[in-house]
Amino acid sequence: MEIVIKVLIAIIALFHLYILYFEMFAWETRGRKVFANFPKELFGQTKVMAANQGLYNGFLAAGLIWTFFIQDLEWSRNVALFFLVCVSIAGIYGALTASKKIFYVQALPAILTIVLLMIS
Numbered sequence: 001m002e003i004v005i006k007v008l009i010a011i012i013a014l015f016h017l018y019i020l021y022f023e024m025f026a027w028e029t030r031g032r033k034v035f036a037n038f039p040k041e042l043f044g045q046t047k048v049m050a051a052n053q054g055l056y057n058g059f060l061a062a063g064l065i066w067t068f069f070i071q072d073l074e075w076s077r078n079v080a081l082f083f084l085v086c087v088s089i090a091g092i093y094g095a096l097t098a099s100k101k102i103f104y105v106q107a108l109p110a111i112l113t114i115v116l117l118m119i120s
Contacts, residue, residue, distance in 0.1 A: 001120040008113040009064050009080055012087060015105070016061035023054030060087055081117055084110045 022030060027050040028043045063083035070076035091107025 001116065005080075005113060005116050005120065006068070008109060008116070009067060009084075012084070012109055012113065013061045013064035015109075016057045016064070016087070020054045020058035020061065023050040023057065025054075027051065027054075056090075060090070077117055081114065084114050084117070088114065 022034075027047050031043055031050070032038075032040060060083055063086070064080065067076045067080040067083070070079060087110040088107045091102055091105075091110060095101075095103035095107060
């Protein structure tokens with residue numbers, strides 16, 4: 001069970017590192033392809049806002065990655081739980097305000113990992 005939890009935490013952390021890259025460095029290039037229905041002039045105007053969001057995703061990833069370096073199992077699990085709850089809340093909020101898809105790609109994996117942490 002511990003291996004499954006660690007793999008899920010790693011996947012969630014990598015996903016948030018990708019979001020950091022996407023929002024901070026590829027917003028005006030890759031972003032235009034992903035959000036093809038947005039007016040092109042919005043990407044330049046929202047670049048700073050997107051980068052700020054990317055930075056927050058980087059902090060979530062950093063917190064999850066940090067759990068791999070904490071020697072004390074209880075402390076590591078508590079830190080993982082904190083950051084997974086943060087990811088879940090962000091995903092639920094995103095699903096309610098932006099796109100329901102966010103729930104499935106961000107919140108659901110974190111919630112599943114929280115459940116596994118709680119039962120293990």
